[in-house]
């Protein structure tokens with residue numbers, strides 16, 4: 522019996538091209554500063570690296586993992602993107618998301634598990650108007666671990682005191698979100714974005 526539904530955040534609970542662009546710009550500026558190169562050169566370096574990493578992580582490759590591979594620590598990257606933009610400037614309350622999650626909340630505990638940092642995650646959940654619905658929010662800051670390391674999700678479910686088969690992981694990237702959950706014997710639900718989350722309340726089903 523499923524007790525907990527664990528959601529990825531970015532690309533799963535919202536999709537927003539301005540925020541995607543801000544993440545990209547923040548990454549280019551951060552690497553330009555770190556390596557003392559131009560923003561254009563940083564862009565070329567990062568996008569070339571992302572293209573190389575696609576077979577491992579699927580498309581698109583998270584910036585957190587890309588920047589780590591070119592020598593920027595996750596802590597440093599998070600400091601840079603927190604200072605660069607605020608998701609609250611680009612997101613608004615999503616009533617359909619709120620309604621769907623509220624229905625699910627009557628039957629399940631809800632959690633977030635994201636590679637994003639705690640500051641941007643809180644800003645995002647606040648802007649969407651759904652922060653109060655999550656029993657637990659796991660970010661990079663919680664255990665200093667990143668998906669697809671299965672240890673991240675293993676530690677989270679241990680802390681929530683549930684077995685893998687009592688959890689369903691809902692996410693938009695199979696290789697990053699769902700494959701590690703699958704390996705632990707959790708249920709998974711692949712979504713294309715928030716429109717699939719709106720439907721979950723009336724049709725919750727996972728593999």
Ligand SMILES: [Mg+2]
Nearest residue numbers: 529531532693
């Ligand atoms: Mg995602």
